[in-house]
Amino acid sequence: MRLLLFDAILCLLLLTLALASILSRQLAHAVILYIAFGLMMALAWARLAAPDLALAEAAIGAGLTGALCFSALAHQQPQLKPDVLNWPKRLWPAVFVLLMLGGVLAALLQLPPSASQLIAVTQAGIGNSGVSHPVTAVLLNFRSWDTLLELVVLLLALLGARQVAPEVKPATSWPLSLGWSRLLAPMVILLAGYLLWAGASQPGGAFQAGALLAAGAVVLRLNQQLSWLSWSNFWIRLLIVSGVLVFVLMALLAILLTPGNTDVVWLRWPPHLAAGIILLVELFATLAIALTLTLLVAGEPASTGAEHGCGEGA
Amino acid sequence: MMVVLLVLPLLGTLFMLLWPKIAPLLALLTASVCSLAALQLLFLVSEQGNQQVLLAGWPSGLAISLEANSLSSLLILLTALLQLLVGLYAFATHRRDKLGAGFWPLSCMLQLGLTALWLSRDLFNLYVCLELLGIVAVALVSLSGDKAIKPALNYLLLSLFGSLCYLLGVAILYGAYGVLDITVLAARWQADLPSSIALLLMTLGLMLKAALWPLHGWLPAAHAAAPAPVSALLSALVVKGPLFILCLLWLQLAGATQVAAVAPWFAGCGLAALLLGGVSALRTPFAKNMVAYSTVAQLGYAMLALGLLLRFNQPLFAAALWLFVLAHALAKAACFLAIGEITATLGGKRINTLKGASQTMPLAMFAFAVAGGSLIGLPPSGGFLAKWALLQGLWLQGGQLFWLLAIVLATLLSAAYVFRAVVLAFDRADPVAPDFAPRILPQWLALLPALAVWAMALYSEPLLQLLKQEGL
Numbered sequence: 001m002r003l004l005l006f007d008a009i010l011c012l013l014l015l016t017l018a019l020a021s022i023l024s025r026q027l028a029h030a031v032i033l034y035i036a037f038g039l040m041m042a043l044a045w046a047r048l049a050a051p052d053l054a055l056a057e058a059a060i061g062a063g064l065t066g067a068l069c070f071s072a073l074a075h076q077q078p079q080l081k082p083d084v085l086n087w088p089k090r091l092w093p094a095v096f097v098l099l100m101l102g103g104v105l106a107a108l109l110q111l112p113p114s115a116s117q118l119i120a121v122t123q124a125g126i127g128n129s130g131v132s133h134p135v136t137a138v139l140l141n142f143r144s145w146d147t148l149l150e151l152v153v154l155l156l157a158l159l160g161a162r163q164v165a166p167e168v169k170p171a172t173s174w175p176l177s178l179g180w181s182r183l184l185a186p187m188v189i190l191l192a193g194y195l196l197w198a199g200a201s202q203p204g205g206a207f208q209a210g211a212l213l214a215a216g217a218v219v220l221r222l223n224q225q226l227s228w229l230s231w232s233n234f235w236i237r238l239l240i241v242s243g244v245l246v247f248v249l250m251a252l253l254a255i256l257l258t259p260g261n262t263d264v265v266w267l268r269w270p271p272h273l274a275a276g277i278i279l280l281v282e283l284f285a286t287l288a289i290a291l292t293l294t295l296l297v298a299g300e301p302a303s304t305g306a307e308h309g310c311g312e313g314a
Numbered sequence: 315m316m317v318v319l320l321v322l323p324l325l326g327t328l329f330m331l332l333w334p335k336i337a338p339l340l341a342l343l344t345a346s347v348c349s350l351a352a353l354q355l356l357f358l359v360s361e362q363g364n365q366q367v368l369l370a371g372w373p374s375g376l377a378i379s380l381e382a383n384s385l386s387s388l389l390i391l392l393t394a395l396l397q398l399l400v401g402l403y404a405f406a407t408h409r410r411d412k413l414g415a416g417f418w419p420l421s422c423m424l425q426l427g428l429t430a431l432w433l434s435r436d437l438f439n440l441y442v443c444l445e446l447l448g449i450v451a452v453a454l455v456s457l458s459g460d461k462a463i464k465p466a467l468n469y470l471l472l473s474l475f476g477s478l479c480y481l482l483g484v485a486i487l488y489g490a491y492g493v494l495d496i497t498v499l500a501a502r503w504q505a506d507l508p509s510s511i512a513l514l515l516m517t518l519g520l521m522l523k524a525a526l527w528p529l530h531g532w533l534p535a536a537h538a539a540a541p542a543p544v545s546a547l548l549s550a551l552v553v554k555g556p557l558f559i560l561c562l563l564w565l566q567l568a569g570a571t572q573v574a575a576v577a578p579w580f581a582g583c584g585l586a587a588l589l590l591g592g593v594s595a596l597r598t599p600f601a602k603n604m605v606a607y608s609t610v611a612q613l614g615y616a617m618l619a620l621g622l623l624l625r626f627n628q629p630l631f632a633a634a635l636w637l638f639v640l641a642h643a644l645a646k647a648a649c650f651l652a653i654g655e656i657t658a659t660l661g662g663k664r665i666n667t668l669k670g671a672s673q674t675m676p677l678a679m680f681a682f683a684v685a686g687g688s689l690i691g692l693p694p695s696g697g698f699l700a701k702w703a704l705l706q707g708l709w710l711q712g713g714q715l716f717w718l719l720a721i722v723l724a725t726l727l728s729a730a731y732v733f734r735a736v737v738l739a740f741d742r743a744d745p746v747a748p749d750f751a752p753r754i755l756p757q758w759l760a761l762l763p764a765l766a767v768w769a770m771a772l773y774s775e776p777l778l779q780l781l782k783q784e785g786l
Contacts, residue, residue, distance in 0.1 A: 159331075
């Protein structure tokens with residue numbers, strides 16, 4: 001009963017925050033409300049028994065997206081005001097969204113309550129997958145091709161954002177926030193390492209650990225630290241690319257290691273090596289995700305920082 | 315073979331990112347090796363039949379399944395060849411046109427996304443491919459710099475909305491059936507409310523991404539703002555990806571009642587695209603926008619063929635559909651490269667810039683006219699083959715006078731916008747002087763696909779046979 005009340009309040013809060021964020025007149029208010037919405041969304045995922053999603057939503061949806069929105073706001077001209085739409089202009093999208101929502105709800109209410117048969121198949125196959133947590137098994141073994149392509153999508157997002165990235169102005173940071181960010185950094189690294197390791201048997205894994213690591217790096221970068229962290233640095237580029245590269249190399253290696261097999265199966269991990277391969281792939285994916293997200297959110301360091309970085313020009 | 319076609323562009327991109335200085339070389343190398351591999355895949359498929367792979371060695375249902383049939387391998391070959399051609403054009407002109415270094419890895423990723431899409435037979439994997447394709451296309455459009463940011467942002471937002479609609483549909487289907495593999499799903503398909511709503515949502519998203527009328531509004535701005543090689547790739551290949559998925563959904567999954575309900579709408583949308591897109595192409599004052607609107611109109615043919623195929627279940631319409639896709643890809647690549655070359659040399663974006671181009675840049679203008687001939691459907695081009703298959707199918711059904719007349723009207727419209735440019739080019743009294751001496755090599759590169767689309771007529775019999783039995 002108490003949980004029902006909690007759920008009802010959570011749902012109401014989600015809807016209210018979403019509406020308030022959309023209807024807010026000031027962009028800064030909208031962003032703050034959106035961050036709060038992300039946190040509530042993470043709670044909702046946790047209540048829906050999807051802790052993996054809750055972790056990812058908290059780190060990416062609430063944390064990094066919020067930082068990204070604020071740094072975008074900082075680049076805006078101060079006099080820029082969002083266009084105020086008149087009611088007829090707002091009405092059409094609202095009608096469209098309500099129609100779509102009605103359709104989706106009607107379909108969802110008709111869905112069979114029984115769980116998918118795939119769950120049984122997954123349980124049967126998990127013994128040979130190298131990990132014991134089903135989400136990790138799906139992401140890095142059963143449907144690893146999807147994950148590989150998702151890593152490529154993330155890399156692409158960075159490439160696309162670099163095309164249109166604005167000049168970063170050098171700024172000074174506040175001593176207290178600088179001190180705090182330095183204090184937080186070792187904790188973030190420790191926590192990310194734990195999340196990565198835990199991913200084999202319980203909620204956690206590369207995406208969550210990478211997002212957490214990125215959050216720590218972004219805080220440091222917003223305080224003008226880590227000036228060597230830029231795309232023009234070859235080693236950083238190598239690490240960013242390594243997430244996909246190690247994945248592909250492992251897949252090629254797995255083909256070589258499969259003995260006496262004439263038909264080549266792409267991305268099949270040999271069962272006795274699967275745990276090691278998955279850990280290695282996840283380790284590099286974590287580093288790549290962390291660096292990609294950091295560069296995506298914080299952008300390149302200001303030009304004064306890049307000069308005494310150890311990077312070689314691209 | 316499929317693995318090679320997927321791994322090569324992936325590794326190529328990664329190495330290009332690591333060593334940007336040799337990126338153009340790597341891009342050309344990747345595209346040429348991929349073209350050879352694609353040719354070999356096509357031979358393999360035509361000898362041994364469809365190739366199916368379950369990735370990661372898990373049983374069907376759990377694993378992602380890939381399938382190479384003759385249509386997929388033909389599309390992969392087309393993708394690789396156009397990549398190679400556009401890569402060569404970009405290599406020949408990148409200094410003059412100040413094409414950003416970002417073009418090379420992005421175009422290679424485009425090849426990866428398209429190849430993965432043509433092969434995939436898994437609803438969620440198709441979503442990932444769509445996402446990859448959408449983001450790569452937006453990044454490519456934004457290569458043009460500040461003037462392209464607004465169209466690119468519009469494209470990004472609409473493309474994300476389209477992906478979201480598709481994903482919602484996939485989620486509903488997964489909730490209802492518990493599988494994502496298309497062949498397994500087709501066996502269990504029931505034409506009930508959840509599946510209808512899922513199909514509608516996915517269709518909405520895909521039509522938005524494929525710029526099918528009436529959801530085409532973003533296309534002309536985005537394709538016109540992009541650099542010439544990018545517009546060629548986008549118009550020739552990228553919009554065909556969502557169209558391919560749309561055909562997979564309606565031809566393999568949908569039940570008979572659902573198909574019967576939606577077929578007239580598809581045909582109607584196709585016809586509207588043909589007519590309204592043609593009128594817009596006729597009215598626009600800008601050269602690249604004219605070619606972009608012509609893409610909207612030509613996609614109408616594919617949509618019309620899909621609608622008629624769903625309604626009459628006549629294999630000729632399947633052949634017409636894919637012939638349109640192939641012929642349009644080649645012709646549109648030639649058009650965009652030729653127009654890009656002419657506007658860059660003569661210095662202007664308006665269609666009036668073409669004045670006297672038959673004298674100043676005869677090769678490029680010839681490429682445009684030849685490709686335009688295929689867009690109109692003049693015999694013996696690829697466009698004519700497609701239109702002939704469509705007309706023959708309609709004739710065999712009997713009593714379809716309305717559609718026959720509509721197609722004739724659409725043909726006249728496309729003739730009008732192509733000739734509007736060609737007539738201007740032959741106005742030799744007061745030609746627009748070129749800013750610098752026209753270059754020969756890029757013009758020849760623009761002419762190549764235009765000649766290829768006319769050469770399709772030489773292989774009309776095997777092509778028709780192949781695509782008729784395929785129909786997905």
